[in-house]
Amino acid sequence: MEALEFKSKIKNDKIQIPNHVKSKLVFNQNKNVRVIVLLEDSDDVEEKEFKNMASETFFEGYSHSDSVYDDD
Template sequence: MKAVEFKTKIKDNQIKIPKKMLSKFDFNHNENIRVIVLLDDQDTIDEQIFKEATKKQFLKGYADSDSIYGN
């Protein structure tokens, strides 16, 4: 099995294959294909930004002198 990867948009409930990718497909044969759809997960990106901001704010409340471990 070979893999072909491209980015596209869904339009009219159809996944459009970019013209430059059409040569990668051989539509003359009745062969099985596997389709995997990956969606950009904006919530995950927002969650990472939130966690980083929270960590920075949390650590602002501590000074080096608060450390229980000596140098």
């Protein structure tokens, strides 16, 4: 069994399939497929946003005098 992985969004109760995947499906008409849908956890999104904010806040406090601690 061949796996075709892609990221997409659910829009109007449909999952959009990218063209590069559609082109492989054209040659495999009438074959059985197995579909697994993995939904992104909202915690993952919140965690990414927190990490981005923490990183931005950290670098806002960075000054040139801190460079003495940097590796050459």
